[in-house]
Amino acid sequence: MSDRPAGGWASSIGPVLDPLRRLLPTLHEDDRMIAVCKPPGIDSGVLPGGGPGAAELLARQRGLADDALVPANRLSRYDSGVLVLVRDDALLRHVRAGLRRGRIQQVYELVAKGSLRGQRLELRPAGSAPAGTGPKRNRRPAGKPHPEAREPTGEGIEERPTIADLRVLHRGGDRLHIRCDTNARSTHELRAMLRAAGLHVFGDTMGGRPGRDQSVTQSCTHLSRFAFHHPALGRKLTISAPPAIGFQETAEGDDPLQRRLVAALAARLECLQDESTNAVRLLNGAADGVPGLVVERLDHVLIVQVLEDHCTLSAAEVRRVSGFFRDWFGASAVYRKRFPKDRASPDPRIEAELSDPQPMLGTPAPAEIEIRERGVTFVVRPYDGYSTGLFLDHRDNRARVRDLADGRRVLNLFAYTCGFSVAAALGGAARTVSVDLSRTHLERGKEHFRRNGLALDEHTFVASEAFDYFKRAQRQGRTFDFVILDPPTFARLKRPRRTFNVQRDLPALVAEASRLLEGGGILMVSTNCRQMTRSALQAAVRAGLERRAKVLAEPPLPPDFASDPDFAKTVFLRVT
Incomplete structure (x- = not known):
């Protein structure tokens, strides 16, 4: 990973007080538009079924409606560079018409596979005239405004053929780092022209064999300059972006790791902008390209x-990645937790590291630290085993439980440190019962109640295995209006000695839970078993239910986990 500044996205050191401003630095702003440097990893604007893009996040930051800023030029999620966001329809029509007619000059940086004789090449549509041989443009009479200064009407504006003037910046084997001056209508048109010339841009998965072993996350397309006539200013406006991250390394055959880290942060901008939450997954393994x-x-x-059975980085590279995120967030400590290939045979060195207050980077942190999640306080332990005390992928599920819990009697099985129970209590639950095998985890759950100002009078904590608790509750005649099941994928139980496997045992677990559920009650079932698809989860739940049920929601994962949709699945049902 290069140590050079990351093109305006990672060039300063210290805590990120405004992640949006740092990841989407403003290049130009006036009353009618904002131009920013879009990093890889975030959409230009919202897409169907997706979360907010750069346009919506910038609008929210300025206190505007989500649709107040509209992308005039579109860059795909993993492209980077100049993004023009306009505030009014007239300028939007003007810029888009300029793009359609090939009247806007752009400069791209690209990395492509292929060969190029010499240092330059001009690409033109088949049958078009060479430069300088086409018909002369009509001269404008004195005093007449430039045609681009008028709002386009579709008449009288010359449409120009697409031209791409390529210049090689760096050669690395069969890879080329290229500058491309063009008036292409879109990145799709530009890539198609390059493919026709035998040049395949990295991250372009279309066009045959060269793209089959690539991912769009490897895109090496950066719009470094965008020039057009601005009607309100009455002159040509040229907007330039900082250099692209990692393109030269890619051309040399290296892995542009820093670009992937910036893309991972950009994908989480919605989370990073939430001032009520300071616990976020910043990098999610293979789903983020690492x-x-x-x-x-x-x-x-x-x-x-x-x-360790998946990580391909050296120890030095892990430290550099850790340093990257430490500098971004001004972190005081970075703790490493190594997960060995075989956790059944513990390595004493790894076990010792898990409980060592001395971090890999920085100064020792307290044994317990408070974090916030949507305004709720939780306590985590950074060096107390493999887990810290809170599963961040359930952030949205805890918020949903809080919204649904008012007046309900809630049973939380496999409660761990009782995050769902706290959410339910804050949502007005009449009573909660938290069940977990570990008394230590339940004590931590009680502390979570106290930290949020919740009295324990109507909240019970039971150290028990789930099936044993079902028997006890049935003997006592207990019933509930809301049951939460978040079982482990696999567990070994001692009394009696047996195992729990979620794929095998979930129907039986659901059957027992439903017997304690009042009519009209809510059942939440969640699993992080990768082998269990969403449809398989629903099938297992319905196999265990002895009553009719209606699916209320199958919520997606939060934005910081969304890059890996198979990480966990959840379903909420109303049982009649």
């Missing part, structure tokens, strides 16, 4: 998980 490495932010502390 297999075997997970990074989480817990306020001023970072946790780096190294999954």
Whole structure:
């Protein structure tokens, strides 16, 4: 990973007080438009079924409606560079008409596979005239405004053929780092022209064999300059972006790791902008292009998980990645947790590291630190085993439980440190019962109640295995209006000695839970078993239910986990 500044996205050191301003730096702003440098990893604007893009996040930051800023030029999620966002319809029509007619000059940086004789090449549509041989443009009479200064009407504006003037900046084997001056209508048109010339841009998965082994996350397309006549200013406006991240390294055959890290942060901008939450997953392994490495932010502390059977980075590279995120967030400590290939045979060195207050980077953190999640306080332990005390992928599920819990009697099985129970209590639950095998975890759950100002009078904590608790509750005649099941994928139980496998045992678990559920009650079932698809989860739940049920929601994962949709699945049902 290069140590040079990351093209305006990672050039300063210290805590990120405004992630949006740093990841989407403003290049130009006036009354009618804003131009920013879009990083890889975020859409230009919202797409169907997707979260907010750069346009919506910038609008929210300025207190505007989500649709107040509209992308005039579109860059795909993993492209980067100049993004023009306009505030009024007239300028939007003007810029888009300029693009359609080939009247806007753009400069791209690209990395492509292929060969190019010499240092320059001009690409033109088949049958078009060479430069300088086409018909002369009509001269404008004195005093007449430039045609681009008028709002386009579709008449009288010359449409120009697409031209791409390529210049090689760097050669690396069969890879070329290219500058491209063009008036292309879109990146799609530009890539098609390059493919026709035998040049395949990295991240372009279309066009045959060269793209089959690539992912769009490897895109090396950066719009470094965008020039057009601005009607309100009455002159040509040229907007330039900082250099692209990692293009030269890609051309030389290296892995542009820093670009992937910036893309991971950009994909999480919605989370990073939430001032009520300071616990976020920053990097999600292979889903963010860095297999075997997970990074989480817990306020001023970072946790780096190294999954040794998947991680391909060296120890030095792991430290550099850790340093990158430490500098971004001004973290005081970075703790490494190594997950060995075989956890059944513990390595004493790894076990010792898991409980060592001395971090890999920084100064020791307290044994317990408070974090915020949507305004709710939780306590995590950065060096107390493999887990810290809160599963961040359930952030949205805890919020949903809080919204649904008012007046309900809630049973939380496999409660761990009782995050769902706290959410239910804050949502007005009449009573909660938290069941977990570990008394230590339940004590931590009680502390979570206290930290949120919740009295324990109507909230019970039971150290028990789930099936044993079902028997006890049935004997006591207990019933509930809301049951939460978040079982482990696999567990070994001692009394009696047996195992729990979620794929095998979930129907039986649901059957027992439903017997305690009043008519009209809500059942939430969640699993992080990768082998269980969403449809398989629903099938297992319905196999266990002895009553009719209606699906209320199958919520997606939060934005910081959304890059890996198979990480966990959840379903909420109303049982009649």
